[in-house]
Amino acid sequence: MRKYLLLYILSAISIGLRAEKPQIIASCSMIADMCKNIVGELADVKMLVPVGGDPHIYEPTPSDAKLVAQGDIIFINGLTFEGWIEDLIVNAASKAPVVRVTEGITPIQSEEYENSADPHAWMDLNHGLEYIKNIAEALKAMYPEMEETLELNYQAYAKEMRALDDYILSKINTIPSEKRVLITSHDAFAYYGKRYGLQLEALMGISTEADARTSDMIRVSRIIKETNVPAIFIESTINPKLIKQISDDSGVRIGGELYADSLGEEGKEAGTYLGMLKHNTDVIVDALLNENYQETKLDTDEESNFLLYGFLGLLLVGGLIFMASRLIK
Ligand SMILES: [Zn+2]
Structure with missing residues (x-):
C-alpha cells in the first residue's frame, strides 16, 4: 500500500513539474531563440522546424502535432513562411492562441x-525589434504575473539588437559601393539588403518550393560578369550544388555559408538570432572586400616558409661555428 502511495506522490509531482512552466511553441529556430531571450527560465520553448530544416517546404511529423497540442501559446512568422502550419494546428486540435510576430511590419x-x-523580415534588425515586441506583449497579456521580468528581458535584448544593427551598418559601409552585390541561393536577403545597403540577386525566388531554372542560372552568371563581384554565397538550408556549378563555370569564388531560414547548430556563432546576423555580415564583408583572398593566403604560406628556412639556416651556421671552434681547440 505504501509503495502505491509513493508511486502516486511521485507521479503527481512529475505531472505538477511538467505543468509548472508554460509551454511556448515557435515555428522556427529564429523565433524560438527570440522567445527564449524574452522568457528566460520562466517557460519552456519548443520549436517545430529543427535547426538546418527548411521552413518553406517542411513536412510536420506526428510529434509536432503532439507538441502543438501541448502548447500554451504558438508563435509563427506568417507571410506564408510556414504554409503547413494552419493544417497542423487544426489537426492537433489546439486551442492555444497563435501570434504572428510580423504583425505591424x-x-x-x-x-x-x-x-x-x-516573409524574411527578421533579416532586418529593425523588424527583429518588432518581432520581440510582439512576443513580449503577447506573453505579458497571457502571464501578467511575469510582466516585470518579461519587460526587463525585452529591454536588455532590444539594446543588444540596436547595438548589432549599428555594427552591421558600419561594417557594410566599409565595402566600396560598386562591390555591394550579394548573390545567394534563394531570395531571403531583400530586407537585409534594403536596410544595410546591398544589391541583391538570387538563384531562386522568395520560397524554395520551385527549383531554379536554366534561365536563372544564365541570369545570375550574367550579373556576375557585369558586376565583377568577387564572391557568391551558399546557404545552410539549401543544397549548394547549383551555386557551386555557377562558381566553377564563371570562376567566381564561394565566399562562405550564410544562414537565412534557420539558425546554425547550438553552441556555434550562428546558433542564435543575433549571432546568425553577425556571422552573415562578417562572412559577406570579408568575401566582398578581400578580392585577393587566395593570393593573401599564399603570401602568408610563403612568409612562414621563409621564416622556417631562415631559422634552419641560422641553426646550420651556428652548428658549423660550434664545430669549427671545437676543431681549432
Ligand atoms: Zn527563405
Whole structure:
C-alpha cells in the first residue's frame, strides 16, 4: 500500500513539474531563440522546424502535432513562411492562441508573385525589434504575473539588437559601393539588403518550393560578369550544388555559408538570432572586400616558409661555428 502511495506522490509531482512552466511553441529556430531571450527560465520553448530544416517546404511529423497540442501559446512568422502550419494546428486540435510576430511590419512585396509578401523580415534588425515586441506583449497579456521580468528581458535584448544593427551598418559601409552585390541561393536577403545597403540577386525566388531554372542560372552568371563581384554565397538550408556549378563555370569564388531560414547548430556563432546576423555580415564583408583572398593566403604560406628556412639556416651556421671552434681547440 505504501509503495502505491509513493508511486502516486511521485507521479503527481512529475505531472505538477511538467505543468509548472508554460509551454511556448515557435515555428522556427529564429523565433524560438527570440522567445527564449524574452522568457528566460520562466517557460519552456519548443520549436517545430529543427535547426538546418527548411521552413518553406517542411513536412510536420506526428510529434509536432503532439507538441502543438501541448502548447500554451504558438508563435509563427506568417507571410506564408510556414504554409503547413494552419493544417497542423487544426489537426492537433489546439486551442492555444497563435501570434504572428510580423504583425505591424510593412512587408516587401514579391516581384514574382502578385499579392505575395516576402516573409524574411527578421533579416532586418529593425523588424527583429518588432518581432520581440510582439512576443513580449503577447506573453505579458497571457502571464501578467511575469510582466516585470518579461519587460526587463525585452529591454536588455532590444539594446543588444540596436547595438548589432549599428555594427552591421558600419561594417557594410566599409565595402566600396560598386562591390555591394550579394548573390545567394534563394531570395531571403531583400530586407537585409534594403536596410544595410546591398544589391541583391538570387538563384531562386522568395520560397524554395520551385527549383531554379536554366534561365536563372544564365541570369545570375550574367550579373556576375557585369558586376565583377568577387564572391557568391551558399546557404545552410539549401543544397549548394547549383551555386557551386555557377562558381566553377564563371570562376567566381564561394565566399562562405550564410544562414537565412534557420539558425546554425547550438553552441556555434550562428546558433542564435543575433549571432546568425553577425556571422552573415562578417562572412559577406570579408568575401566582398578581400578580392585577393587566395593570393593573401599564399603570401602568408610563403612568409612562414621563409621564416622556417631562415631559422634552419641560422641553426646550420651556428652548428658549423660550434664545430669549427671545437676543431681549432
Ligand atoms: Zn527563405
